[in-house]
Amino acid sequence: MTITLAPPSAPPTRRTSLVLARGVLTGAVIGSSLAALAVGTVLEHVPLLIGGLAVPLAYGLLVLAAGAPGRAREAAVVPRTALAMIESLRATGGETSDVPVRFDLTVAPDGGPAYRVESTQFVNLVDLRDYEPGGIVVVQYPPHRPWAVKLVKRPTPEWEDRAAGARIDSAPGPALADEPSPGGTVGGYLTLLALLLGAAGVVLVFRGELFGAEEPTDRPPSAAGPADPGTSSTTIVSAASGTVVLGPGQSLFDEGRLRLAVDSLTKGDSGKRQALTVVVQDRLLTVVFIPAGSRAPGFDLDDLPYPRIPALVREARTTLGVRSPKTWQLTAESLSGALTLRVGVTGTDGAASLEANGRGEIVRRVPAR
Known part of the structure; x- marks a missing residue:
């Protein structure tokens, strides 16, 4: 069986504005907390030191709580199963029986366009010989995260038969390696700017004690x-x-x-x-x-x-x-x-x-x- 590939399409995107806002808030919390710890140490200001430790802890707990419903919904999503061809593979290290292997795959989902993806998985040294360039494997991934591909080590008989008789042509790159950044470079710059502004805000509030006018x-x-x-x-x-x-x-x-x-x-x-x-x-x-x-x-x-x-x-x-x-x-x-x-x-x-x-x-x- 030969699978004909359609032009690759972009994976689904998340709400960019929400992710950008979270990145800005994260940068502000990190910047202000680090500045609070530094200023509190210099001024021996105990409440400021406590705040520098408590704010990021509280923010982390808040993020975990806010993301709990999303994680629950994601866990309930049934993953998609598809065939993929191994373009290349390379062991990236490891001193145990399970070594990390970086796979370059062409994934061919049923009824959808094929795409390239890079995925690192742990493979036992004994099973490593079962994977070679050009081989067909069975993979699974969440429907909304096509880059999160995982090899199925023990597929069902039906998928084993399909993999045995399938031939997949290589899809053009670039290969997806991780979740696309919704804001791209702009999001990174906004996070960095928020970090600097958060640190500057703390220093500005305590500028009188740090750089204040000389005493009479x-x-x-x-x-x-x-x-x-x-x-x-x-x-x-x-x-x-x-x-x-x-x-x-x-x-x-x-x-x-x-x-x-x-x-x-x-x-x-x-x-x-x-x-x-x-x-x-x-x-x-x-x-x-x-x-x-x-x-x-x-x-x-x-x-x-x-x-x-x-x-x-x-x-x-x-x-x-x-x-x-x-x-x-x-x-x-x-x-x-x-x-x-x-x-x-x-x-x-x-x-x-x-x-x-x-x-x-x-x-x-x-x-x-």
Whole structure:
């Protein structure tokens, strides 16, 4: 019996829009979950880490539940039986008695056009000699998935007789290897785009914590105009120390602000108190005074080179190799006998510092390493 082949036709297609939408949703879930895990790890954000794990798990369960009716309907479909000719076969590996064999088949269904298909099946080494190019075999496949071809190892006597007397001409390619992608290249690009957008969305939501503006204590020396004595600040003075905390939007590096803050700590003193150390940050000033009767080396607060301090901080931030400075502070002390100013800067590149004398002249630099 000779089977005459009709031109191959395209296999049935599924609803493209639904599959594309599922691909986009899958990409968004994967992208946002991976980004949530990465951002949650960086920020040590436990709820975000839990969400990064729970969302894909919940989505997977939802997909399984939504696909259950379809899988049940597919399992109830009676497969079609047809004859096929082996165009070629090749064992692709395996170290057991059953080895994977890739078959190139021409399938000739009854009453339908023939087509080429590639199918990988496990065949026992003992039975491998029963298959050879040009041989006729019996196959089965779901009616709506003609590419899902499986060899029938023990066909009924009727199909055995048909296979024994049949001759099938080769069908032109290309051979179907898997389910056709409904969206093709467009579907792949849409899934990738959704993945990137999902990841970007998570990063965008937490951009303030990841890449947010520097805290007020991390601002560079301000170029604002002269300080307004009426602006808000908190001053705490005791016998041993004094502290000034400026309100938001202010800086001790504004013109004249540091001198006003220092004066507020010594206002009302009958005599000038000597300072042991002075620590200056952007909005925080701390002065440790020498206790009465102590012989510890100190210095007069009027001796600080106030006009030079903003320039020293700016010099430390920009010339010592710390490209992204996060924190810095200026410390003034005279423990060695002479007034010394040190500006320390820290950032992602490490730490650096410079040292200046009582006139604000730089005498030493320690760049980042």
